[in-house]
Amino acid sequence: MKRHDRIMREEALQKANVLVEALPWINEWRGETVVVKYGGSAMENEELMAGVVADIEMLKLMGMRVVLVHGGGKAINRLLSQLDIPVRFKDGLRVTDDATMEAVQEVLIGKVNQQLVWALNEYGNNAVGISGADGKTFKCEPVSADLGRVGRIRKVNCELVEAVLDAGYIPVVASVGCGPDGFYNVNADVAASETAKALKAHKLVYLTDVDGLLADVDDEDSLVTQVTRSETHQLLESGTLSSGMIPKVTAIASALDAGVEQVHILNGTYPHSILLEIFTDAGIGTMFTQD
Amino acid sequence: MKRHDRIMREEALQKANVLVEALPWINEWRGETVVVKYGGSAMENEELMAGVVADIEMLKLMGMRVVLVHGGGKAINRLLSQLDIPVRFKDGLRVTDDATMEAVQEVLIGKVNQQLVWALNEYGNNAVGISGADGKTFKCEPVSADLGRVGRIRKVNCELVEAVLDAGYIPVVASVGCGPDGFYNVNADVAASETAKALKAHKLVYLTDVDGLLADVDDEDSLVTQVTRSETHQLLESGTLSSGMIPKVTAIASALDAGVEQVHILNGTYPHSILLEIFTDAGIGTMFTQD
């Protein structure tokens, strides 16, 4: 064997070693359902998206049942601005009149969702876009009269998502719901949590722009690596959470209460956060667990 | 029994008689696959849409496998105009640059498709929106460099549509496809024909704004009620078809050649055209058949 070949083989060998090291994790996770909420900056950058999509695909090939749930606030704002529709928020929620709702649908279902489907399909005929109206997946009611078409999920009909998983696809679910009088705009963090609960998922992963939960909001090094279910409830009651974290942690607590084993907040702007979390023992992000 | 009750029962009885008269047709069509292309004015009017949707639902409940394929030219134009994107056509085809394509996706997948899904779901959790990118259902290639993202369907992967039918849903397919470099805008008449061919459908129905094929374009009473496959090819070769009919009749000929038994052009603006065609012997529209 020549020197060049030796080096190439050496490298290949290191790669093979990595695959073999992943064996115990692959074994452990085979057949489990994982819901991944995807959003924030990680979705705005093409290279980051490529990485996330590769991770999702890897989970599928490892035999996991993966469901992707996404929102798309920034993309919605862009279309609204192009259409000269004013953007209004109230208590952190987008006031959604009919024109806004139409734009939300167009962006989330027609554009963002399809972009994710397209990226996943690079690896086969793998992904299927689903809106919460398809198969009445997310049945909603209005949150309040003031907010217009902002919806609260009353019921998740997960038959369609299950059928699509069983047929071997990755469901990519847009955070839009439907009610007796039309479409509703639903919070994607909550949509992910409700989906995980309905599917009795093992794991729920939030890909965000931050490293996880910080003990001290102003100190990046104060990352909390593990929180139990009872501690999660204490956190919510303590009033110490940043206002941005409250809805997410509420959704997390609800998922834990319903039996989801583990919920993660990971920084989706770091490459391969999901794979690192699942297939290595690099402790990253914050993991919420049952007590 | 009182007089009022007698009258009510009399009416109910007539209704029961209608149901019973439909029995032989129901029996005949049970289990068959029917692809319905839906478009034109029939889709712009809410009441008409309600009628079409009820018909589609009825076919499903009668045990048929129904697939709805739709375009949405007028709705696309509206959004393009709102976004100040110029509308350009060449040889009857929409010149589709990237910005136009994004708007096409947003309208067809995010809005028109979801509207149909929502209307069908009035009768249960029945419908599922599918874009040609989901499961790579429509694999496309560009028609010509001049036309940008106008695509020709190279292959229909009908596994997803089949899976969704098997799971008991009505697939509602938007005429958008995907290629190696992104999304493509495909002709909905052709998309319907290609879907019918891939599914080995028994029947393909075009819901349009006209009564059918006219022998003399200027004479509304010259409706041709039945055309065989060889006559269809002769029509295409004869040069007598109106330019608007040529692509549709070409798609029809292709479906007949591939074994679809019957293709219909019906006027979707008449209420319940589909039910009339399938469950009564009122001869309506133009029927294309095998020789």
Next chain:
Amino acid sequence: MKRHDRIMREEALQKANVLVEALPWINEWRGETVVVKYGGSAMENEELMAGVVADIEMLKLMGMRVVLVHGGGKAINRLLSQLDIPVRFKDGLRVTDDATMEAVQEVLIGKVNQQLVWALNEYGNNAVGISGADGKTFKCEPVSADLGRVGRIRKVNCELVEAVLDAGYIPVVASVGCGPDGFYNVNADVAASETAKALKAHKLVYLTDVDGLLADVDDEDSLVTQVTRSETHQLLESGTLSSGMIPKVTAIASALDAGVEQVHILNGTYPHSILLEIFTDAGIGTMFTQD
């Protein structure tokens, strides 16, 4: 379109409207099991039978699991008279010696049952005759020594009926049972009720010669339209029921107690009573419901 065509289409359109009006009911009843007891004059008249059979077929095509249970007292009497076998009744029950039992079998299984199978098969290869001895469907014991081969159903083995339903047929069950020492003559009203109980049917329909339960036996206009389960038991205890109604209402109470949701007494001599009851809101007959 010519005037004649306009009228024809108008009529066809009314028919289509009727089909569409039935949609919500079809949706509601899909997949439910319905047991229909068929007997009395409605079975003696060919035209009436044609109507009942069309209704049954319609229920099947609407996706319901229909089971027909029948007796045939008048036809039995005719054969007994031809064979010079005396007809004897005691407490309303036919005293059944061995020769009578043989005639009962011959008429019910060989003739009446097959006539119903034949009529249903007009609409396909749909129906299968079943006697209570086939697959030991009705296991019986003698009611009393005096009555000879009059049997009480001890157990319904519904595996055969289920297998036949699953294979897509309508089971037509003759009210004959079997015991350790041969065949038994069983009351068809009870056979229907026991079958409904064993199949956990949603609905049990008695097609009779009367309009339903009358509050005052002598006043045809005193039809009771709805009776709850507890009221049914009160009726039985009250002693006000006509002697002819007692066994039927006892069978009905037993079905309700076992969880059958609705039991109906309908006049089978009115055309399409079953369809009217299920697919319209014409209130006909008497409906017994859970409390």
Next chain:
Amino acid sequence: MKRHDRIMREEALQKANVLVEALPWINEWRGETVVVKYGGSAMENEELMAGVVADIEMLKLMGMRVVLVHGGGKAINRLLSQLDIPVRFKDGLRVTDDATMEAVQEVLIGKVNQQLVWALNEYGNNAVGISGADGKTFKCEPVSADLGRVGRIRKVNCELVEAVLDAGYIPVVASVGCGPDGFYNVNADVAASETAKALKAHKLVYLTDVDGLLADVDDEDSLVTQVTRSETHQLLESGTLSSGMIPKVTAIASALDAGVEQVHILNGTYPHSILLEIFTDAGIGTMFTQD
């Protein structure tokens, strides 16, 4: 061990040896379909019937798919005589007017068939009576205007028989068929042969009153033990067959031509003829084989 016990065990041991000797045959016949035509005196005698039924049950328990086909000429004659309906034959076929046909149905389906079902059910919930009208199993056309309701089988729909076999029952098929205008009386030998052909049976057994085919009709010792398919056709052409044998041998030739491997004529009045034929090497009856 005491002497009495020794003797008992000795006997038991011989029995066990018999079971073990049957092993190779059981192995060979597992899963094969066998159609048994049952008729003649063997069906008139209760003890003989018990033996035949035990044999049929044994075949089923050995894992074979057994179908019993029967006629019942003598029983029909008895009922006709009781009803004062004249019995008429023409060319060996029963002239069958409507009254006769009704009696044929009553006897074959209501009585003979049910007797066989009842006897088989002694061993479990095993048997299901089927008439040729059930599931339109035997579709018939009239043989000739003179003969009335004597039918020729045009088509065997074997889906019902298959469904009943798959559900673990023994189908007991009465030789009655149906046509567009009602019921038909069909020859049971032909019904058995047609059923065997439709089911692609491995073996077809005719249980008769004779030992098999005799080379010389007047010499009981001239039994022919084996006949090939080509010899069967030669026999039919030779004109040497007794008139009673011609229809049976014609049916046999037709079964062999359609691929049934072996057809047997056995004497059903000898106990356990079927078991002897299948599970021992006692050469009995006449076996017709492929060339």
Next chain:
Amino acid sequence: MKRHDRIMREEALQKANVLVEALPWINEWRGETVVVKYGGSAMENEELMAGVVADIEMLKLMGMRVVLVHGGGKAINRLLSQLDIPVRFKDGLRVTDDATMEAVQEVLIGKVNQQLVWALNEYGNNAVGISGADGKTFKCEPVSADLGRVGRIRKVNCELVEAVLDAGYIPVVASVGCGPDGFYNVNADVAASETAKALKAHKLVYLTDVDGLLADVDDEDSLVTQVTRSETHQLLESGTLSSGMIPKVTAIASALDAGVEQVHILNGTYPHSILLEIFTDAGIGTMFTQD
């Protein structure tokens, strides 16, 4: 028929009668799971083995799910002696160092097991050898440090045995187990009992060299024919059992406690003991039953 033929048929007929007599037992045992522990002298003699194997095969053909579990002490001793490895016992258990364990594996899995597989395969492609390490069927832990690789079964993973049964084979299980540090030698009586418990078997049969349990160890005529579960426990507590019987009866009590219906001790050196026990009413051996 000639005299010689008459005699042959007479014999054949007696055989058919035996088959028919077995019908009720076959019916009763169809589909039940039976675990047979095979060992002792019955396994050392080729003719006896042929008989046992035929019995096992017969049970399978009768539709029972049979599992054979075996040890092979004598064969192990022979190989150990050939290899000059000393044989040592302590408290009736073989002290098993690594070299001994290797020999145990070689003999039990490589030789004894394969001999049984081979003999069963005489009747088809029927048998599959399984060691307790295959599919980690027997997960073990060491009994005590002194005994080396003598293992106690902690858990039976019966998925592999079930899969092999479902695929139509007879699993032949060698009494070898596996633990975290390699292979273990397990008592075959216990292995059979644990397998029966894990499979929720109906019957467990011990084929031994003795007639059964004796009330008085020194009196061969004191055979106890039936023992209830509570009596079994009393026997174990009474201290009257021979030391050789204690482990077997302990295993039996454990099986009964876990719900196995019947456990038998039979003398495997008598021909066809298993068939006699199951298919005749010759009372042989000792039967342990639930109370």
Next chain:
Amino acid sequence: MKRHDRIMREEALQKANVLVEALPWINEWRGETVVVKYGGSAMENEELMAGVVADIEMLKLMGMRVVLVHGGGKAINRLLSQLDIPVRFKDGLRVTDDATMEAVQEVLIGKVNQQLVWALNEYGNNAVGISGADGKTFKCEPVSADLGRVGRIRKVNCELVEAVLDAGYIPVVASVGCGPDGFYNVNADVAASETAKALKAHKLVYLTDVDGLLADVDDEDSLVTQVTRSETHQLLESGTLSSGMIPKVTAIASALDAGVEQVHILNGTYPHSILLEIFTDAGIGTMFTQD
């Protein structure tokens, strides 16, 4: 994040990248059947075996259907020497008398096979040992009278291997076969090739002690990296192959002729050869392909 954590994450990230790079290969190989022949020094060294076993497990987790076939010449020799049985070869084949055959069984089935099963089970309850006698997987006939129990495979019954694969296990097949008169010793290279043919495998891999096929036997750098099917046949006819390679290349040609797509000779003493071959583009060993 602290420096130490940064480094750890950096490493983890590289690992994730490796997993992601493997995606296209995993996708390509999913669901394919691969037969691996394992033998030579790679099987004698515990560390090497651990590597091979990890590779096999990885293939399984990637969704491939892996079958391991092995021999074990050196281990056989050791036992023969311990038992003082002389080792004799003739034309490269082991002369196999009955005593030798017994030792072959004991070593291959009882020891080597179980060692592989045990090692694979480290990763779950994954592996099942199978001998060619189990389910008559390898039906053999003697090669020649001189060689005793050396067998040629006449037929592979792959139902058992398929059943075990379908149940989710890795079949580990010992190269022992069976014939009408007992066990046979079969060449493991041929056994692997015949198994691959019977399973219609996509790939067959020979793990050996050499780097592959050398153009010049004396020059290690003359490795031939790719050989087509026709070249393989030319090689066999050319007479230039070393005598040790002839049987292996004959088996390879036979596999290619039967439609196996790719056959590899890899050096099993290099770590992870199989993974390198399948999941990287490091060209190693010799690959035989269809023309």
